[in-house]
Amino acid sequence: MSDYKGRCHCGAIGFRFRTALVPAEWAIRACQCSFCRAHDALSASDPHGELCFIAEGKELLRRYRFGLRTADFLLCSACGVYIGALIDTSSGQFGIINTHALQPQQTDLAPPSPIQYDSEDATARVDRRIERWTPVTASP
Ligand SMILES: [Zn+2]
Structure with missing residues (x-):
């Protein structure tokens, strides 16, 4: 597995994403919800990988639901x-990264697929996240 690091602009919060997949194999999702569109966010995850979130400035970490x-x-x-x-479930914690926060920038990512999750209820949403x-492994 390789390590991919990411962080916010000032460096107070970040992540370490471990995956055996090369960046060109990552499934890149452009979620079409109004939050992700406003941030132009692109999500990636690997159910067989590991993700750790880090907050050096814990007081600067803002959780938004x-x-x-x-x-x-x-x-x-x-x-x-x-x-x-980050989601907390009965099967443990799972997460996604915003690939725009990767440092250094990854230029060889696969093209993003636009996705709408509007039709999911809460159970389907949690189940999909546990699966995908x-x-x-660590979160602040
Ligand atoms: Zn920052």
């Missing part, structure tokens, strides 16, 4: 960057 309120969207309250999302998001 909206819609069905099933996950925390992680933003830096100093620089405003959205780095990824990356197991989280």
Whole structure:
């Protein structure tokens, strides 16, 4: 597995994403919800990988919930960057990264697929995330 690091602009919060997939094989999703569109966010995850979120400035970590309120969207309250999302489930924690927060920037990512998740209820949403998001090994 290789390590891919990401962080917000000021460096207060970040992540380490471990995956055996090369970036060109990542499934890149352009979620069409109004939050992700406003951030121009692109999501990636690997159910067989590992994800760890880091907050050096824990007080700067902002958790934002909206819609069905099933996950925390992680933003830096100093620089405003959205780095990824985290869900707590009965099967453990799972997360996605915002590929725009990767440092260094990955230029060989697959083209994003636009996706709408509007029709899901809370159960379907949590089940999909358990299945598709990356197991989280550490979170602030
Ligand atoms: Zn920041």
